[in-house]
Amino acid sequence: MPISADILRGHTDTIILAQLEAGDSYGWRINKTVAQRTGGAYGFKEATLYTAFRRLEQNGMITAYWGEDGPGARRRYYAITPAGREQLAADRREWEQTRRVLNALIEFEEG
Amino acid sequence: MPISADILRGHTDTIILAQLEAGDSYGWRINKTVAQRTGGAYGFKEATLYTAFRRLEQNGMITAYWGEDGPGARRRYYAITPAGREQLAADRREWEQTRRVLNALIEFEEG
DNA sequence: AGATATACCTTGACAGGCGAGGTATCATGT
DNA sequence: ACATGATACCTCGCCTGTCAAGGTATATCT
Numbered sequence: 001m002p003i004s005a006d007i008l009r010g011h012t013d014t015i016i017l018a019q020l021e022a023g024d025s026y027g028w029r030i031n032k033t034v035a036q037r038t039g040g041a042y043g044f045k046e047a048t049l050y051t052a053f054r055r056l057e058q059n060g061m062i063t064a065y066w067g068e069d070g071p072g073a074r075r076r077y078y079a080i081t082p083a084g085r086e087q088l089a090a091d092r093r094e095w096e097q098t099r100r101v102l103n104a105l106i107e108f109e110e111g
Numbered sequence: 112m113p114i115s116a117d118i119l120r121g122h123t124d125t126i127i128l129a130q131l132e133a134g135d136s137y138g139w140r141i142n143k144t145v146a147q148r149t150g151g152a153y154g155f156k157e158a159t160l161y162t163a164f165r166r167l168e169q170n171g172m173i174t175a176y177w178g179e180d181g182p183g184a185r186r187r188y189y190a191i192t193p194a195g196r197e198q199l200a201a202d203r204r205e206w207e208q209t210r211r212v213l214n215a216l217i218e219f220e221e222g
Numbered sequence: 223a224g225a226t227a228t229a230c231c232t233t234g235a236c237a238g239g240c241g242a243g244g245t246a247t248c249a250t251g252t
Numbered sequence: 253a254c255a256t257g258a259t260a261c262c263t264c265g266c267c268t269g270t271c272a273a274g275g276t277a278t279a280t281c282t
Contacts, residue, residue: 003209005239006121006269011213012238018217028260038212047240050262055238073247073260088217095217098114099210101149102122106129106199106206116270117238123269139229158271161231166269184229184278 003042012044012052013061014091020062020080021088027053027076053078061087114153123155123163124172125202131173131191132199138164138187164189172198 019030027049035043044052053076056062061084067075080088130141138160146154155163167173172195178186191199 001205001208003205003212004121007205007209009120009238009269010115010117011217015213015216026260034216037215041208042212042216045240046261047242047263048238051238051240071248073258075260092217094114094118095213097152098118101114101153102126102206104148105126105145105153106122106203120238120269137229156271157230158232158273159269162269162271182279184227186229 001041008042011095012048013056014088014095016049016052016056016078017061017080017084017088017091020078021085024077024079026067026078029075056084060084119153122206123159124167125199125206127160127163127167127189128172128191128195128199128202131189132196135188135190137178137189140186167195171195 015034016030019025019033025033027046031044031046031049053062053064057064057078060081062078062080064076064078067077126145127141130136130144136144138157142155142157142160164173164175168175168189171192173189173191175187175189178188
């Protein structure tokens, strides 16, 4: 069962930043990594992915550069900025809190 | 730190259904319960809450009835339907998967 | 009379996801 | 030579859930 769009909404930027924390990467590769890391349960739609890159770049969370010309289709690489790292740290704290809150709200069992 | 709207988006219906699973309730009370249960970290905005009631009712997840006329402002009670319980069960499974996926995607630590 | 708490409702704007469409390179098969 | 599929990028416009802002009404306390 894939995860619904609304559930993932708002996590897109965080996921991308987390992948970039491990090193510069490009759109297609990030998507493959995400799919592989989740056992195919989740992958960005292309429109979502590239929209997110624009947003993150505009907000100063990432910077972009074209990869060295090699064989194959051109690649646009992205790098996380210091502001991006700060945002990622904040996002991780928020995720921990979200887990706590949602567990309390949807998994409690009582009369 | 409050949890952002986008993060909670899509969980609203689930949270409401989970509260109603414990017994019929009404909007204002549900909101108070949610706020109390999360230590004030989260509460629905009224427009969000009542929009969700309409949506859930339209989808057959809940039914509504006006409370017995007592003192104070009138209350509109909601009850979860069998379809609502099924939806809630599915939502809980999805939440478990979401937890797994997001942990894998934003909390991993490697080079 | 005015403030506060309880309790409900609607309208319109906003933002993120994404379906649908497009472009280009390279390898492989026929 | 041509088709197919994998790699790789991009944009336009729709859809949907959130919520700011506005409104209504009852009961209690000062």
